[in-house]
Amino acid sequence: MxxxxxxxxxxxxxxxxxxxxxxxxxxxxxxxxxxxxxxxxxxxxxxxxxxxxxxxxSSLSSAAKHVVLITASVVNGCEYCVAAHSTLALRTRMPDEAVDALRAGKPLQDRALEAVRRLTQTMVERRGWLEEDEIEAFLAAGLTRRHVLDIVLGVGMKTLSNYTNHIAHTPLDPAWQDQEWTREQATP
CATH class of the missing domain: 1.20.5 (Single alpha-helices involved in coiled-coils or other helix-helix interfaces)
Structure with missing residues (x-):
């Protein structure tokens, strides 16, 4: 039931x-x-x-914010949020291929955005337990310690919505239908 x-x-x-x-x-x-x-x-x-x-x-670029929101939602398997944030990212003219890669859990071409994706993915998967070398690699891609903490903020925000959607089985709004996504679309 x-x-x-x-x-x-x-x-x-x-x-x-x-x-x-x-x-x-x-x-x-x-x-x-x-x-x-x-x-x-x-x-x-x-x-x-x-x-x-x-x-x-936050100090993250618009594109980096979308990377955080989509990546956290993909890792958490939130079908609602992946569709919603994919739609919103595309409306800001984020390239289709970048949004497609994020939805599939695949690397991005842009070095800094890929560093954001990788750190977000690892942060969610390991519940915040990052290794020093992972943070150093993130910083080496031209990002800052503040960016690390801004990603924590984005992951916290997505945790609230992802978990709510899991529990409530929130139906997808018509506005997000074109970007419908299922957990099976992400690579393991």
């Missing part, structure tokens, strides 16, 4: 979540099913939104 998690909108969500869903609708044009599920816990929704806002302000 699967537990049914309700998807709220700005009109029927718990009172504390309504303003956040209204803001999301203004920003995106719709309330995502993820936000609708998270609204059950206004604190979770607020925490996720706060992390997303801070990650958006």
């Amino acid at each position: 699967m537990i049914d998690f309700r998807m709220y909108d700005e009109s029927d969500a718990p009172e504390a979540a309504r303003p956040m869903l209204e803001a999301a609708k203004k920003r995106m044009g719709f309330v995502t099913t993820l936000n609708g599920v998270m609204a059950e816990s206004p604190e979770l929704l607020a925490g996720y939104n706060a992390l997303a806002e801070q990650f958006g302000r």
Whole structure:
């Protein structure tokens, strides 16, 4: 038996979540099913939104942010988030071949972005236990210690949404359908 998690909108969500869903609708044009599920816990929704806002302000380039979000979601097997973040990355004109590589768990051509992908993947797989030589290789690719910590922020943000989607079996929004993804599409 699967537990049914309700998807709220700005009109029927718990009172504390309504303003956040209204803001999301203004920003995106719709309330995502993820936000609708998270609204059950206004604190979770607020925490996720706060992390997303801070990650958006982080020192990582726009492309590197997409690399972190897609990579963490691929490693965690979050079909919803891979589709959503692939769509958003493509909207920012990230090259199709880079998005395809990320979705498949394959290396990127760009040296710095590949360093971000590799460190994110290792961080998620090993729950943060990185070796010194892995961090040194990341730094040697022209990135900084601050970038390492900004990746921690992005992974934390994705952990909240990835786990929520796993638990709630969040249905994919129509806006992300063109980038639908399954765990089987990533290389082991």
